Amino acid sequence: MTVSSVLVVGGGIAGVSTVAELRKNGYAGELTLISADALPYDRPPLSKEYLAGGRDLESIVLQPKQWYADQEISLVGGAAAVAIRPAAGEVELADGRVLTADKIVLATGGRAVLPAVAQVRRDVSVGLPVSNGQNRPVVPDRSPIHVLREVADADRLRTQLVPGARLLIVGAGLIGAEVASTARGLGAEVVLVDPLSPPLAAAVGIEAARWLHGLHAAHGVEALTTTVETVLETSTGVAVQLKGEPDSREFDAVLLAVGLVPETGLAEAAGLETSRGILVDAGQVTSHPSVLAVGDCARLRDHHRAEHWEAAQLDGARATATILETEPPPVTAPWWWSDRYGLHVEGVGEMRSPDAEHQTVVRGTLGEPPFSVFTLRGEQVIGAVAVDDPAAAKTARRLIDRGVDVRPADLADPTQNLRTLLRR
Incomplete structure (x- = not known):
């Protein structure tokens, strides 16, 4: 029709x-x-x-x-x-x-996920609850509990990111990590919690994930592998009980960064x-x-x-x-990017831990940008993560899309122009 x-x-x-x-x-x-x-x-x-x-x-x-x-x-x-x-x-x-x-x-x-901890207990002197029971944020303007999905969310959060403010970020994925970096740049004191160790391993591979997560501590963020048990919003802020700690901690604001619901x-x-x-x-x-x-x-x-x-x-x-009713665009390897602490990270394809089918190849020195990490299945690249090395990410995507066979030694050699591998 x-x-x-x-x-x-x-x-x-x-x-x-x-x-x-x-x-x-x-x-x-x-x-x-x-x-x-x-x-x-x-x-x-x-x-x-x-x-x-x-x-x-x-x-x-x-x-x-x-x-x-x-x-x-x-x-x-x-x-x-x-x-x-x-x-x-x-x-x-x-x-x-x-x-x-x-x-x-x-x-x-999609909308921001509200985990069970979002059903906070509140001091009787504080106003409305932060959830309407339908997993949809209902956050009063002055509430210290935050999500980040819309401009209005960012506007609210920014008012509390002042020098010396105490911020808890729940979730150390891309959004949580980026906000931690931004908050530190604004002078806030940041605690970042996530149950995974290290976060993002599935997306970037275990080696790069450990290094990326370690950047938080290097920039003054307290990164903890734990979960939040209880939250009590009071008239002066938020009291949070972290699993495994004897006493609750006091924060001025809490950001829930644990994903989205379509x-x-x-x-x-x-x-x-x-x-x-x-x-x-x-x-x-x-x-x-x-x-x-x-x-x-x-x-x-x-x-x-x-x-x-x-x-x-x-x-x-x-x-x-x-x-x-025209030809669709060609299927290509998925690509994403993120920025934290002045570093630019790009990922393409699928990263895997080394096993009988897969091997990991590092180009450059892991932890000394620019560098890249590749996952190979046999002699074909199936995934890569590049830190301050966008050309490597771009070439890796072409290698994946074209199914080009490569030698691991060529990928690992920083003097080798990766684009020449596309001609093989």
């Missing part, structure tokens, strides 16, 4: 990438983007430059306001979708408006199939042929859900190819 109208629900990178790709690839029909924010913005800076005060909201928008007008995209900002009706091609907004389209693309993203409510209410995300096929189509899903809310059947920035962007390109 000819698609004459497309409606995208969600203004993150996945939603904006979808409308951008549609116009870029010649789609001339009606195109509407519904965004909870007045102007969609980029999220990675929220734990780094924006949180530190080095960038403002205007500098992190994904596209300036005029771009939507120039591209003839109807941006419905500051709006929330409350229902979709796939058979009728309808999206109902909170203000009662009903919009229609031939295709609906759900780009609803926003599947609209899909579930509409009868779409969900399981740890909105289930989609390789073309991003859900269980209803008129509805697609992209980004953090979507999960390809029989695969893990991807949560990285570029993965959401590529979802938009695949959805565009489906709608326009």
Whole structure:
């Protein structure tokens, strides 16, 4: 069928990438983007430059306001979708408006996870609870309990990151580590807790994970392998009991950085199939042929859900190819990046610990940037992590995508130009 109208629900990178790709690839029909924010913005800076005060909201928008007008995209900002009706091609907004389209693309993203510890006990003199019992943050403006997903979250947290402030970060993944770095730069005293030792080993390999986690202590962060047992919010801050410690600790603020939950409510209410995300096929189509899903809310059947920035962007390109009935973009190794303590880290593919099938190769000296760590299966690279070495990450991705055979000695030799390996 000819698609004459497309409606995208969600203004993150996945939603904006979808409308951008549609116009870029010649789609001339009606195109509407519904965004909870007045102007969609980029999220990675929220734990780094924006949180530190080095960038403002205007500098992190994904596209300036005029771009939507120039591209003839109807941006419905500051709006929330409350229902979709796939058979009728309808999206109902909170203000009662009903919009229609031939295709609906759900780009609803995710919300911050509230672990059990978020159900805090509170001093009777303190106001509202921080959870409404539905795993959705309900945090009063002056509450010392924080999550970090939206600009408003970063704005609230920044007010408490003053010199000498005591911050507890629960979760030492990418967001927790980035906030620890930012908070130290602002002069806060930081304690970082995570039950894994070391965190991120699955993403970067055990050797690089140990070194990366060790950066926290080197920069004055107290990094502990433990969990939080109880939290008591008082009139002066937060009393936290850490497992294995005899006494509770006092903090001025607590950040819960333990992941996100995909926003599947609209899909579930509409009868779409969900399981740890909105289930989609390789073309991003859900269980209803008129509805697609992209980004953090979507999960390809029989695969893990991807949560990285570029993965959401590529979802938009695949959805565009489906709608326009054109060739989808080629499958490529997953790629992500992170920044902490002035270092830039990139990862591609899949890292594995050495075993009968896999070996680890270090290029340069581990712990002395720039360096890179590769995982090989036989003579093929399947994953790499690079610290201050973006060229190595870029080349590793090409090696993975092309299935090029390499010699471990060539990878390990810092005088060897990695790009020459692509010609073999």
